[in-house]
Amino acid sequence: MPKGKTADMTGNSGHRIFVNLTGKTTINLQNADLTDGTFQVLDANGTDGPALFQLPSPDPDGDGVTSYSCYARALGTPGGSVKVTTCATDVATGEDVCSLESLVTMREKGGSKFQNVSNQLLSIVVDITDDGIDNPVRYPLFSDELQGYYWDYDNAGLKVLQLRFYEVPTTYAPVG
Known part of the structure; x- marks a missing residue:
């Protein structure tokens, strides 16, 4: 959005999040497994501070395969782009710390196609050990x-980024 929203969108039933048209927006992530287990937008207004999105843990057993x-x-x-990075x-x-992997996409002419971004948005690739080895x-x-997970949404004029979640597993790509 080019200007901040003023309506209170907390707890509404919408399935969208408003972000700044240019610059950064923080989308905080809440573990749905600790509440009712459903995908929900809890605070849709990312133009007045952080937005809040609830989603289930994608890999609760840590085996490297997501449940969705x-x-x-x-x-x-056409012309806008965005970079979304998972941080915690x-x-x-x-x-x-922010992931070494990011979702980077640009709106080009013609039809756009969905791409699997599970690696970039459902995990974080970081070196948090203090062993001096990368x-x-x-x-x-x-x-x-890690704790306090969020998406760092850095927008350069992209008006709509559509995310869909499917109950289809993805095996995480190897790091490196």
Whole structure:
């Protein structure tokens, strides 16, 4: 959105999140397994501070295979782009860390197609060990090593990014 929204959209039944048309928006992620287990937009207004999206843990047993997958496509006027990065707080240090992988997409002319973005949005690839060796590891959303998960949504004029979640497993790609 080019200007901030003023309506209170907290707890409404919409399935969309409003973000800044240019610049960064934080979309906080809440583990639905701790509540009612459903996908829900809890705060749709990302223009007045962080938005809030609830989703189930994608890989609760940590075996590297998700129980559902996330697909994305860019819609709207051609030319806009977005970079979405999964971030969290390192439990050991209290520092924010962001994944080495990001969803980067641009709206081009013609029809847009969905792409599987489960690796980029349902996990985070970071090196949180203090061993002096560069050895990033993939952690699924809501793993215990990290907390306070969120998507860093960096928008460059993309008007619509559509996400769909399907009950289809995805095997995470190897790190590196």
